[in-house]
Amino acid sequence: MTMRRLLHAALAVAAVSTGMATAVPAQARDLMVVGFGGGFQDNARKHLFQGYAKAAGVAVQDDVYNGEMARIAAQVKAHDVTWDVVMVEAPELVRGCEDGTFEKLDWTVINRAKFVPGGTITCGAGAVGWGVSLFYDQKRIAHGPTTYAELWDTAKFPGKRSFRFTPKTTLEIALMADGVPFHDVYKILATKAGQDRAFAALDRIKGDIVWWRSGAQPLQFVASGEVAYAVGFTGRTARAASEGAAYPLLWQTLLYSFDFWAVVKGSPNTAEAMKLIQYMTEPAPLLALAQDWAVSPATKAVADDPAVRARNPGMVSNHVEDGLSIDTEFWVEHGDDLEKRFAAWAAR
Amino acid sequence: MMPAVLVVVLALVVPLLVSAATAVRDPELRAALPRTAALLRAWDGHGLPEEATFAALAGELRAAEAEQALGALSRRLNFERSGMRGLLLRAARAELVAPYSMALPALDPRWGAPATWALLRRAALGVTPLYLLRAVDLDIAADGAVVMQPAEEAVFGRLFLRSLVIALQVTLLALLVAYPAAYAIARLSPGWARLATVLVLVPFWVSILVRTTAWFILLQREGPLNAALLALGVTDHPLQLIFTRFAVLVAMVHVLLPFAILPMVGVMKRIDPRLARAAASLGATRWQHFRRVYLPLSLPGVGAGGLIVFMLAIGFYITPALVGGNTDQMVSAFIADYTTTTLNWGMAGALALLLLAMTAAVVALALLLVPRLRPRGIGAPP
Numbered sequence: 001m002t003m004r005r006l007l008h009a010a011l012a013v014a015a016v017s018t019g020m021a022t023a024v025p026a027q028a029r030d031l032m033v034v035g036f037g038g039g040f041q042d043n044a045r046k047h048l049f050q051g052y053a054k055a056a057g058v059a060v061q062d063d064v065y066n067g068e069m070a071r072i073a074a075q076v077k078a079h080d081v082t083w084d085v086v087m088v089e090a091p092e093l094v095r096g097c098e099d100g101t102f103e104k105l106d107w108t109v110i111n112r113a114k115f116v117p118g119g120t121i122t123c124g125a126g127a128v129g130w131g132v133s134l135f136y137d138q139k140r141i142a143h144g145p146t147t148y149a150e151l152w153d154t155a156k157f158p159g160k161r162s163f164r165f166t167p168k169t170t171l172e173i174a175l176m177a178d179g180v181p182f183h184d185v186y187k188i189l190a191t192k193a194g195q196d197r198a199f200a201a202l203d204r205i206k207g208d209i210v211w212w213r214s215g216a217q218p219l220q221f222v223a224s225g226e227v228a229y230a231v232g233f234t235g236r237t238a239r240a241a242s243e244g245a246a247y248p249l250l251w252q253t254l255l256y257s258f259d260f261w262a263v264v265k266g267s268p269n270t271a272e273a274m275k276l277i278q279y280m281t282e283p284a285p286l287l288a289l290a291q292d293w294a295v296s297p298a299t300k301a302v303a304d305d306p307a308v309r310a311r312n313p314g315m316v317s318n319h320v321e322d323g324l325s326i327d328t329e330f331w332v333e334h335g336d337d338l339e340k341r342f343a344a345w346a347a348r
Numbered sequence: 349m350m351p352a353v354l355v356v357v358l359a360l361v362v363p364l365l366v367s368a369a370t371a372v373r374d375p376e377l378r379a380a381l382p383r384t385a386a387l388l389r390a391w392d393g394h395g396l397p398e399e400a401t402f403a404a405l406a407g408e409l410r411a412a413e414a415e416q417a418l419g420a421l422s423r424r425l426n427f428e429r430s431g432m433r434g435l436l437l438r439a440a441r442a443e444l445v446a447p448y449s450m451a452l453p454a455l456d457p458r459w460g461a462p463a464t465w466a467l468l469r470r471a472a473l474g475v476t477p478l479y480l481l482r483a484v485d486l487d488i489a490a491d492g493a494v495v496m497q498p499a500e501e502a503v504f505g506r507l508f509l510r511s512l513v514i515a516l517q518v519t520l521l522a523l524l525v526a527y528p529a530a531y532a533i534a535r536l537s538p539g540w541a542r543l544a545t546v547l548v549l550v551p552f553w554v555s556i557l558v559r560t561t562a563w564f565i566l567l568q569r570e571g572p573l574n575a576a577l578l579a580l581g582v583t584d585h586p587l588q589l590i591f592t593r594f595a596v597l598v599a600m601v602h603v604l605l606p607f608a609i610l611p612m613v614g615v616m617k618r619i620d621p622r623l624a625r626a627a628a629s630l631g632a633t634r635w636q637h638f639r640r641v642y643l644p645l646s647l648p649g650v651g652a653g654g655l656i657v658f659m660l661a662i663g664f665y666i667t668p669a670l671v672g673g674n675t676d677q678m679v680s681a682f683i684a685d686y687t688t689t690t691l692n693w694g695m696a697g698a699l700a701l702l703l704l705a706m707t708a709a710v711v712a713l714a715l716l717l718v719p720r721l722r723p724r725g726i727g728a729p730p
Contacts, residue, residue, distance in 0.1 A: 068688040098437070099419025160591075199500075206674065210591055213669075225570045226590065265416075336423065337430045339690055344503035347677055 030059040031269050031276060035087040036259070037064035038215055039239045039293060040128065044280075047289040052279040058272060066214050067092065072264055073101050081266045084273040087127055088262045091168070091331035096262070097123035103263040109274040114281065119298035124260030125277050126298025129316040131234045131256035131323060132169055137222050138246035144229060146250055148177035151229060152201065154208055159228025162218050165211035167342035168331055169255050172324060173231065174201040186327045190334065199345055211346070222247070238294060238314035249314065254323025256316045258298055364704075370697030371483075374476035376424040377468065380417050381408040385472040393469050395462055402448035402459075405468075406439065413440035427692065428478055428488065429467060435459075463490040479698035504679070504699070508706060511678040514593075515662035518600045522608040522657045523650060525601060530612035530649070534619075545613070552606040560667045563599040564590060567671065595671040603667060604660055608653035615649025655711055662707050679703050 033049050035041045045062055053060040063083070065071055069092050075081045088096065096102045102123040112120055119126030134151060136144040141159075145151040151161060163170050172185050178201040180188055188194035202209070210227050212218045218232035219240055234249060234256075241247045261280060263273040279285065283301040290302065294314035297303055303317050312318070378385045387401040412418045418440060425432035435458055444451040453460030470476065470492070478488055485502040489495045496502070533544045551559060566573050567589040574586040589595055619642060627637040665680035679699055686696035 070688040070691050073691055095419060095423075098413070098416060098422065100416035101419070104416070209674065211674075224568055226568050333434055336426050336433065336690075340427075341501060343682065343685065344501050346674055347503050347507055347682070348675070 029082065030061045031085070031272055032083050033060060033062045033085045033087075033276070034065055034083045035062065036067065036215060038233070038236050040235055040295065043289055043293040043295075047285050047292070048280040049276075051285045051288070052276050055279065056272075056275065060276070069096060069101065072096070073099070076101055076265050079266060081264050081268065083264050084267045084269045085276055086262055086264060087259050088124065089259055090121075090124075090257055090326075090328040091335055093124045093260050093262055094121065094328060094332045095335070097121065100265055103265050103267070103270060103273075105263065105277070106274045109271075110278045110281070114283075114300060115298050116300050116303050119258065119300075121260070124262045125281055127259045127261045127280070129256055129258050129296035129298065131254045131316040131319070132164065132231050133234050133237070133255070133323075134229060134231050134250045134253040135218075135222065135237045135247040136229045137225075138248060140225060141228060144248075146252065148173050148253060149179060151253075152177040152205055154205055157229070160208050160210045160221075160226065161205060162210045162212050162221050162227045162230035162232075164218075164231065165213050165346070167338040168335070169231070169326065170202070170342070171195070171198040171338065172255060172326070174198040176324070177201055182324045185324060186330045190330065195338065195341070199341070202345070234314065234316060235294065251319040251322040254316070254319055255326055256320065256323050257326040257328070367697045367700045370693050371479050371701050372475050372477065372698075373694070374424070374471060374474055374478075376421040377471040378474060380412045380421040381405065384408050384468075388465075388469045388472040391469060393466060396449070396460070397465055399447055399449045401465075402452055403446065406444050406448045406452060409436060409440040413437070423691070424694075425467070425471060427694075428471070429490075431458075432467075435464075466490075466492060476694075479694040480701070482695060483698040483702050504682075504702075507677075507679045507682065508702065510675075511662055511680070511703070512706065512710070514596065514600075514664075514668070514676070514678060515658050517597055518604060518661040519654050519658040521597060521601045522604050523654050526605055526608035526612055526653060527646075527650065529605075530609050530616055531646075533609070533613050534616035541613075545610075548606050548609050551602070556603055556666060557670075559603055560599050560670050563595065563602065564671055567595050567598070590671055591673040593672065593676050596668050596676045599667045599671050600661055600664060604657045607656045607660060611652040611656065612646065612649035615652070616646050619645045651714070655714060658714075659707055659711065662703065662710075 031053075035044065041062065041064065049060045049062050052058075065086075067089055072083065072086060073096075075083065088102070093102065097104075104122050105120075105125060110125055112125075115126050134145065134148070138144070141157075145153065145157050150157065163173065171189055175185050175188060175194065175198050176182070178197060189198060210221060212221065212230070212232070215233050215236055218227075218230035219236055221227040222230050222232075223240075223245065231253070234254065237247050237249060241249065261277045263270060263277070267273055281297070281299050283299055286295065286297045286299055286302045287305070287308065289295050290297075290308050290312060294312035295302075296315045296317040302308055309315060309318055316323075377388075381404070384401060384404040387404055388397065391397045391401060409418070412421070418436065422433040422436045425436065435456055439452060439455060439459070442455050444455070458464050467490075470488070481487060481494060482497070483504050485497045485505050487495050487497050529548075533541055533548070536544055565571055568574070569586045569588070569590070571589075573589065577583050577587065578585075623641050623645075624637055627641050632640070662678075663680050665678055665684055668676045668678050669681055680703070683696050683699045683703070686692045686699070
């Protein structure tokens with residue numbers, strides 16, 4: 001018990017000294033939604049968050065994070081939960097659900113039948129599909145690589161390459177660059193030999209790799225000419241292209257998955273949070289959102305709507321045939337081990 | 349006096365004890381499976397435990413899974429041995445019937461292996477050396493012996509050495525740049541000295557992130573520095589300046605320079621200017637005066653500035669992460685990663701503790717050496 005109190009005291013000191021603490025008592029604050037930022041969140045703010053605020057007559061705020069689970073776990077552990085609804089990637093959601101970092105969703109409030117198959121799990125309701133794909137600036141490089149195998153050809157395509165600083169997606173890309181077809185990637189990556197092969201492939205271009213951590217970075221790197229090629233979020237690449245950048249969307253290099261809405265365990269606004277998730281996954285607000293942003297929701301009625309799909313060529317769900325579906329189960333099972341090896345490899 | 353003690357206790361002693369405790373604490377198995385933990389501690393650790401332990405484990409795993417309380421434990425055990433996570437979850441979700449000492453090994457042969465139970469028993473003790481061992485690239489083998497980590501996972505020895513080298517490089521460079529600057533400021537008239545001090549301090553008030561980003565812009569491929577070098581004909585193609593050790597050193601020296609300059613100015617201002625005339629009257633050249641009078645008298649300032657710069661530099665991670673390459677990342681980057689992404693606070697605590705010990709050792713060494721560098725016979729500065 002003393003240890004626990006000591007820990008709480010230290011966390012409080014740390015929170016105050018880093019200015020992270022919110023002095024407002026939990027029940028007095030607005031409903032807080034936290035996502036990955038970018039164009040999606042700018043549009044979701046208007047159609048989903050403030051849409052719900054208007055409909056339900058409650059104030060809704062939103063904030064941005066980079067998927068750091070510790071920021072959520074620390075709130076749960078300290079019994080000072082300041083985020084209510086968070087957008088989470090699938091493997092982290094599954095692990096966080098087992099951890100008790102997220103609440104089990106109330107399927108009497110949220111209509112579970114409206115989602116695409118696999119669009120819900122115990123602690124999460126499918127929000128939007130997302131993907132990463134290769135892009136480069138055609139104003140600088142007229143004909144760049146079109147596959148990952150070509151991206152590994154540093155003689156033909158010199159310059160830095162930028163990938164997200166995480167084994168998830170990077171190891172899959174390395175295997176595909178090494179000639180592994182889509183459907184064999186996870187079978188091979190599950191073996192020690194396959195992991196060795198992926199790291200060996202990364203070793204070949206290691207000197208040319210620049211890592212990115214937040215979704216805005218690959219665009220900045222490519223725009224400033226600092227890196228020649230980057231694998232970045234398709235939504236952001238599409239937006240930059242629509243604003244005049246000459247970035248091709250190479251759908252054959254797509255890796256995609258779903259993000260989920262989840263409720264932080266111990267949130268003082270649990271009931272309101274469930275209602276917000278039900279609202280944000282309804283067809284009407286999502287259709288309104290789809291007018292402004294090429295969203296790929298996990299809500300069946302919108303995901304399958306031919307008009308929406310035709311109007312939004314950048315929808316990830318339009319290109320699932322071309323890309324690799326990121327295997328949630330694989331990353332739940334192997335995530336810890338591969339993260340450890342990846343971190344050790346990257347630091348060498 | 350009391351408030352000062354309180355600040356030291358709250359801001360230094362408590363966090364220090366907490367991170368030290370985090371590095372060796374092992375609470376997960378006790379918290380998730382209390383009865384199993386008690387039985388495991390009572391067990392002698394030879395062969396396989398009794399049926400009661402198997403039954404307690406099966407029952408408590410199931411209950412913990414239903415209450416979403418298995419995550420921390422499965423992560424802890426998986427950290428020690430790959431595959432433990434899946435092993436636990438399958439057992440928690442399986443429909444098992446007594447006797448469990450038959451049912452569990454039937455589900456997965458690893459439940460019939462003494463090594464699995466030895467691992468669980470170690471995890472039930474409440475304290476573990478595992479995090480500290482991993483932080484120095486050692487590991488606990490299946491039989492409990494301490495062994496070396498495989499080469500592909502051994503990383504921390506290299507990282508600690510690299511952090512030390514970068515911190516020493518930064519300290520040396522910062523002192524070399526700061527000494528003439530401090531000398532100049534100390535000799536200015538009071539009004540100009542004040543202005544110069546403000547100029548030193550202004551960047552000090554700008555966020556470290558902003559200053560580092562500024563260096564990114566200056567040093568990038570199509571940045572002003574490369575443009576200037578190309579225009580001057582020094583090079584015919586843009587140099588790779590960013591994502592290199594060079595960029596890390598430049599940005600870190602810039603960020604830390606005020607910490608080197610200010611203590612030096614303080615000490616240099618108190619050096620009596622009459623000593624220069626006294627030295628000259630005794631026939632010393634300017635170089636001899638500097639070498640035998642001024643430099644020894646200013647060394648305490650150099651020592652203080654150097655220590656502060658070194659201690660701050662060794663904990664850096666934002667600057668290397670933003671402008672450095674893959675081989676420029678320091679230990680603190682891993683501490684941050686374990687704290688915020690992988691949620692492994694044991695490893696974060698162990699690395700922080702070792703980093704602190706390494707810093708303390710270097711500082712202690714420097715403090716032992718500095719008094720010997722102090723001038724003798726000329727009199728210490730007032």
